[in-house]
């Protein structure tokens with residue numbers, strides 16, 4: 001690995017017209033995580049700090065960065081005059097920087113950390129001034145094409161809109177990710193022009209500039225082309241979500257998790273699942289979660305993040321879990337909502353149980369604690385904050401507002417009444433009045 005200093009520039013200023021949305025493109029989400037965060041996370045461990053170029057709805061993107069990122073600085077690009085102009089905005093900041101600059105597109109969320117590490121190694125080994133990540137795809141539509149000379153050297157990147165027929169037929173595309181030897185390439189940004197079909201300053205033109213100045217340019221070609229999938233439309237966003245979830249599913253299958261149905265199973269990248277757990281169809285798991293061994297999840301389960309499930313747990317149909325720990329051998333099998341909760345071992349949660357965790361007046365979320373060996377009867381509401389003690393039982397249809405002692409029964413059901421022959425007598429009376 002390199003000992004050279006590395007900084008990142010993440011371009012996130014474009015307006016993303018093709019998304020047809022009020023939300024800035026880089027804040028669209030896959031599994032509840034913003035596209036920008038995927039890119040930022042992929043380079044986080046590799047770089048000292050990141051510059052994030054903001055422009056379209058800059059305040060919204062900056063507010064997001066403030067709430068979710070560290071070690072970054074937002075740089076304003078206004079107006080947005082192309083990717084070359086975007087990188088140039090960091091020119092003054094990097095005046096004395098003597099290292100590599102990794103340039104990434106905020107709309108390419110599937111890039112992986114190990115690819116970026118290999119890119120930097122390749123760049124350093126080749127002593128290149130500019131290394132571009134490329135890949136071959138069946139349908140290159142929309143991407144910049146990689147033009148090589150007869151000796152296979154990268155000589156130019158041509159955007160689709162500027163390409164001639166031959167160039168359009170090239171299947172090797174620009175992934176929009178670059179490693180730059182900043183001091184040697186920085187002059188190129190003063191010499192870019194916007195004499196092209198989009199009337200923009202193209203970052204891709206630095207390749208031609210370097211070639212003309214006899215500086216070494218490399219193309220770092222990767223096999224796993226999906227990592228360079230750029231999101232420009234809602235159709236692309238859906239495709240990227242599917243690519244990501246299929247990668248996660250393949251990895252879980254590889255690690256011994258049983259998954260019944262690929263098409264209807266959605267599991268986030270940040271969820272870990274131990275072997276011999278079975279995931280039934282129509283399960284949606286987002287956010288960061290941990291699921292142990294020999295569990296059965298689904299069908300139709302929704303896990304919304306910050307959920308820790310130990311071993312031998314059953315979570316069944318129409319159960320929603322959020323911010324909860326569920327200890328081993330516990331069953332939550334039907335129609336329940338368990339949020340902000342600690343659920344012990346060997347607990348049985350009856351159908352239709354709700355932890356009422358949100359106080360709509362104070363806007364506070366409160367905690368429900370259910371200790372080991374508890375049995376909660378069907379259709380019960382546990383009004384948090386509340387604790388059900390060990391080995392206690394809650395009668396079906398109870399509303400629990402007070403803590404329940406260990407080993408005791410808590411019932412709030414009104415006393416039962418049986419009126420013998422009630423229906424028969426009523427019916428007879430009706431007949432008599434006709």
Ligand code: UD1
Pocket residue numbers: 011012013014015016025026053055077079080081082083084085086105106107108142143144145157159173174175176201202203204228229230231232
């Ligand atoms: C760009 C590349 C193309 C490459 C593709 C990979 C250029 C000229 N073209 O095309 O060769 O194959 O990415 O996905 O670079 N942005 C700014 N400021 C701007 C314009 C764009 O910050 O003025 C940002 C956008 O927010 C986006 C990224 O740069 O995150 C790329 O811009 P986009 O318009 O999506 O470029 P592509 O047409 O995809």
Ligand code: MG
Pocket residue numbers: 105107230231232
């Ligand atoms: Mg793009």
